[in-house]
Amino acid sequence: ETGVTQTPRHLVMGMTNKKSLKCEQHLGHNAMYWYKQSAKKPLELMFVYSLEERVENNSVPSRFSPECPNSSHLFLHLHTLQPEDSALYLCASSQDSPSGVAKNIQYFGAGTRLSVL
Amino acid sequence: GQQVMQIPQYQHVQEGEDFTTYCNSSTTLSNIQWYKQRPGGHPVFLIQLVKSGEVKKQKRLTFQFGEAKKNSSLHITATQTTDVGTYFCAGREGGSEKLVFGKGTKLTVNP
Numbered sequence: 552e553t554g555v556t557q558t559p560r561h562l563v564m565g566m567t568n569k570k571s572l573k574c575e576q577h578l579g580h581n582a583m584y585w586y587k588q589s590a591k592k593p594l595e596l597m598f599v600y601s602l603e604e605r606v607e608n609n610s611v612p613s614r615f616s617p618e619c620p621n622s623s624h625l626f627l628h629l630h631t632l633q634p635e636d637s638a639l640y641l642c643a644s645s646q647d648s649p650s651g652v653a654k655n656i657q658y659f660g661a662g663t664r665l666s667v668l
Numbered sequence: 669g670q671q672v673m674q675i676p677q678y679q680h681v682q683e684g685e686d687f688t689t690y691c692n693s694s695t696t697l698s699n700i701q702w703y704k705q706r707p708g709g710h711p712v713f714l715i716q717l718v719k720s721g722e723v724k725k726q727k728r729l730t731f732q733f734g735e736a737k738k739n740s741s742l743h744i745t746a747t748q749t750t751d752v753g754t755y756f757c758a759g760r761e762g763g764s765e766k767l768v769f770g771k772g773t774k775l776t777v778n779p
Contacts, residue, residue: 553710594711594756594769607766641710656701657758657767659710 554578557642557660564632565668572627572663574642582647583625584657585617589638600625601647632667639664672759674770682778687744689773691757698760700733700740701767706753714742714755747777 555576564570576583585597599607600619614636616628625642643657671694681687691700699718703711715724717733717740724731728751730743740759744751754772761768 553712593754593772594758596766596769599766656713656716657703657711659712661710 553658553660555642555644555658555660557640557663559663560661561664561666563666563668564629566632566634568632569628569630571629572640572642572665574625574627574660576623576625576642576644576658576660578644578646578658580644580646580658581622582645583619583622584643584645585625585627586641586643586659587638588641588662594641598627629665632665634667637665637667672757672768672770674757674773676773677771678774678776680776680778681747683749684746687747687751687775689742689755689757689775691740691742691759691770693738693759693761695738695761697737697740700760701758702731702740702742703756703758703769704753705756705772709753711756744775747775749777749779751775752777 558573582601584599587595587597596609597611598617603619603622614631618626639662641662642660645655645657647655673692675690679687699716701716702714704714705711715731720737721735722733728745732741740757742755754774756772757770758767
């Protein structure tokens, strides 16, 4: 148990569905991240939130929409996904200074295995 | 932008053999981290190196940071089946705030 909980663990959705991934961290950290892990790109950073503000958006398609209501919770809203979006989606958190996002150790959740049909 | 290259992509060894994975950056790094991901699991932090030429050991694992702070290596002595997994390096360019992961080295160990 890393202190970062992701739900659901597995998700199957059609291309017209709307779903959300949830991440919760119990470590008191102030930065949270979404990563996509697939065979082609093992660990691809998608979004970074520091002190609940989005500070990084790595050219992710608009069909992925993140939300960070507070420093402990992070969501990834999904809509009209494509089959190539099937992957393991990992959430991570860290404790960073406001000027030093993603500086420190990343604590990963177990991930959500997403299949898009 | 910053790139972190990791080799080899795959490594298969017999139990008891040594294993090394190498990480190279296109730019000077302020620090480098190593993570291990077991099959079906998630990445778990192993260690962080900060100083030029730094060497750290964790039991059978030896981590090195190059003098120029552009490369790093992880060496496992006498591998065991519990070492199976993918090892990732992650580096941060000096002046940048983003952590960039290498593609990882997948280690399999034959008992």
